[in-house]
Amino acid sequence: MSYERISDANEITAKYMDSILIQQRLIDSVKADISTVFLGEEFDSPVMTPAFSHLGKYNGRELTGLEEYSVAAKKCNILNFCGMMENDMFQKIIDTGAKTIRIVKPYADNGKVRDQLQFAEEAGAFGIGMDIDHIFGENGYDVVIGEEMAAQTTDMLHSYVASTKLPFVIKGVLSVRDAVKCADIGAKAIIVSHHHGRLPYAVPPMKILPEIKENLKGRDVKIIVDCGIAGGADVYKALALGADAAAVGRSMLPSLEKEGAEGVEKFLKRIGNELRFIMSCTGFEKVNEIDDSALCFN
Template sequence: MELKEIYSNAREKMKGYCRVCPECNGIACAGEVPGMGGAGTGASFKSNVEELKKVKLVLRTIHNCKNPDSSFELFGEKLDMPIISAPITGSSFNMGGALSEKEYVDAVMEGSLEAGTVAMTGDTADPSMYITGIEGIKKVNGKGIPIIKPRENSKIIEKIRLAEEINPMAVGVDIDGAGLVTMALKGQPVGPKTVDELKELVKSTKLPFIFKGIMTVEEAEIAVEVGAKAIVVSNHGGRILDHTQGVAKVLPQIADKVKGKITILADGGIRSGIDVFKMLALGADAVLIGRPVIIGAYGGYSKGVETVLTNMKNELIKAMILTGCKDISSIDKTKIVIE
């Protein structure tokens, strides 16, 4: 399946929800939430993309890195690439509903696995969507990760218990969802967490725990302190708070403090394998991909997702060849400059 065909199909199926722009930069869809845009003026979404543009690769071709190894290990699972499908829910109200929630989850789970990686699933005000995600992970023998909204701890722990029944790779909470008013309006309140509440969550399960939505050094250090195994440096795709910094801006500061102490994932504005390379050079261990995976699912179901992710992996490998990186651990700040 060709990318051109995938994008054409997605543009038709998502009409009114996503324009499938030649450059997915948050300009045309600013303020379209629900939908695919960023909150308010869309500045946070735009910042994710613009900050990555400031990072330039250093071209090197006199070396022996002819067949780079793009593999990455996450919680004991070897993946073909340091690229993971992000937790996204709400096919009906965010993407137009041409795919049901079940169809979307199945497409992403299966397509990610076929591409040699895994996917995360999400949580919304509709409790059935979390269950759909859990069922999708079960179908791929637990090779997935459910992410839960920052509800009351007792409610989160209930959802962790449901996850434990299917033995996923890990479990997590997207703590940056704390300000989602729509959750409260539908009787599913969310909010910030204290350090003690975070400790309670981590201790409630033997599964590796992830906190998604870390944007400061201080909160990254707290995640290490409470025993989390991974963080996702993310501003929720620019969808929860207007005028936040771009992920690529804060990532190096966070990596300087906690790299090696915790797995660092980065999420925001990543549109190509080149962007993946940039995030790794800035300090991430791996990345999450959101909007491009949605387009893959809507444009070609599981085959579309597989094609989008495989294309990113191939772009990453090409960048590794042309910068002299034999493996993922070789990608560091010496391979980039920031303008």
């Protein structure tokens, strides 16, 4: 007899998110406002772009996909992220005018980590950070496009935080233990993520989120969630469970490929409109008021 087991964290995450249902609370409710203040800056929506890398030019267009989605982030006045890249590419992203957080890889070449963080700060990044969920790979430490990664200690992370005036963001937090360490070293935000399922049976970010939120109570750390965010309902659930913001990811790619910056702008606006609708229908006027009181768990 054969049987199937699911080890794909993407599938487990999607099932968990879809199992959370939303009550309707209309009486005395008004049209919601999705604008938000994040790390001291006003944004039109708590939806953010993902820390992506390695997107070339689609359909012979002039700009790379990375620049195109950054243009969309600027137009929508939302916070922009980018991932693994060399400094010249990062400069092009900054040149789009998007407020951008650069997420640097945990390179084994620590000089490269520091160089990229410093370059980002001097180029005018909104923030800098690191994705710690790419440290390990199948053969020990990960190798990403030929580049070796290395273990990152609390002291190393603290030294990056101490080296900058910018907010430092740690991406790939998926436990209370790591979240508290991030708070202790002075990180200003964490991204609760399993990086599209790198870890088999990874806990869905939204499942661990309330525990992380509880343990960061009173600490000055913003929480962003990613993985599987594809619509306004996903963003709403993330906010209701304790996040301050949510980042889209692969769900953005079809619009990006087809229509570039314009496609991403439409996609982001659609998600924002869906979020506003659900907030209005559940009695929350402002983003920072949303709690889990209208959620039902199966």
